[in-house]
Amino acid sequence: MTSIPRLPLRDELFLLGHDDDTGQPHLHQQALAAGLAGAVLIDLFLTGRITITPHDGPIGEQRLRLHHDHPVGDLITDSALTAIRTTRTALTVRTWLRGFSTDLHERTRAGLVAAGILRHTTRRRLGGLVRTEAYLPADTKWPVVARARVRYLATGREDPDNHTAALAGLVAVLGLTPYLYLDDDTTALTAHLRAVAGQHYPPVRAITTAVDAALGDLATATYR
Numbered sequence: 001m002t003s004i005p006r007l008p009l010r011d012e013l014f015l016l017g018h019d020d021d022t023g024q025p026h027l028h029q030q031a032l033a034a035g036l037a038g039a040v041l042i043d044l045f046l047t048g049r050i051t052i053t054p055h056d057g058p059i060g061e062q063r064l065r066l067h068h069d070h071p072v073g074d075l076i077t078d079s080a081l082t083a084i085r086t087t088r089t090a091l092t093v094r095t096w097l098r099g100f101s102t103d104l105h106e107r108t109r110a111g112l113v114a115a116g117i118l119r120h121t122t123r124r125r126l127g128g129l130v131r132t133e134a135y136l137p138a139d140t141k142w143p144v145v146a147r148a149r150v151r152y153l154a155t156g157r158e159d160p161d162n163h164t165a166a167l168a169g170l171v172a173v174l175g176l177t178p179y180l181y182l183d184d185d186t187t188a189l190t191a192h193l194r195a196v197a198g199q200h201y202p203p204v205r206a207i208t209t210a211v212d213a214a215l216g217d218l219a220t221a222t223y224r
Contacts, residue, residue, distance in 0.1 A: 004145050009163060010039035010076065011117070012146035013170055014108045016179065020143050023121075023134035026179055029105045031215050035174045036108055037101040038211035040080050041093065042166045045203050049081065052093065052203040062206050063090045076107055093210040101214075109135055117142050151180050153196060154189060160196050162204070169197025169208040173215070 006012075017032045018025050025032060041064075044050045053063040069085050071078045083100060084091060112118040112135075119138045124131050137143055150168050152158040160168065171177060172193040178186050198205055 004141055006163065007117070007142070007146070008039070008074070008077070009043045009167060009170075010036045010104075010108055011112060012149075012167055013039045013174075014105075014112065015117075015137065015143040015146050016150070016167075016171060016176055017174065018135075018143075020137060020140060023136045026176060027174060028218070030101070030218055031174065033101040033103075033105045034097055034211055034214040034218065035170050036104045037097045038207050038214075039166075039170060040076060040100065040104075041096065041207050042170075042204050043077065044080060045201070045207070046162055046166070050084065052206060053090075054202075061092045061094060062203070062210075063092060064096055065090070076104075076111060093207055094213065097210055097214050098217075147180060150193070151182060154180065154182060154184070154193060160200070162200055165197050165200045166204050166208070168193040169204070170211065172197065173208055173212045 007015075013035055014032070017027065017035070041050070045052065049066070049068045051065045051067050053065060064084055066081070066084055069081045071081070080100060084096070109118065113120060116138055118135045121134050121136055122131060123134065146167070149158075149164045150171055153160045153164050153168050158164075171180070172190045175190075177190045177193065180189070182189060197208060
């Protein structure tokens, strides 16, 4: 579809989770951070760096195991590998998501700024009395391409690869389907993206399901 390099799953999800024009998030930052943590974990699995041990217990209780932990030169990926390696007891997916998602929104944004994909801007309103800060795409190609991959999958124009199928599943779970800007019924489109994502690796499905459960935990905590 394009010769533009593919970003890590977490970076594409971050871009899809924010408005291209204003930089405002489409959902609560804690919820997006849970999705970003899931994206990091999925990338680790798809690149063969971790395995997930099946577990017949509650959602998200599958165990993480390191397969290859050699540094890859990406700060967030390497910190994730270190977090898994240095934990003495076997981590569950749910526990890992909860711990690693702390400040992950800010770390992902900082990485995108350092890579030149996002730029920091300051705007003044009300005669200069109110200053607002925003992080906007330095080039609209980055969110456009990420969105196009999921749109093409949703409309059947391309067969889903593992990366895009995982992205589609996270988009559906996080409620970002309306921001694909398709005219389809949002509920039906979300169900379709979940179905496509569900046809791929069981560990990826387990991670996405754990993200969904983490969102439920956040919603429950809000009303306590």
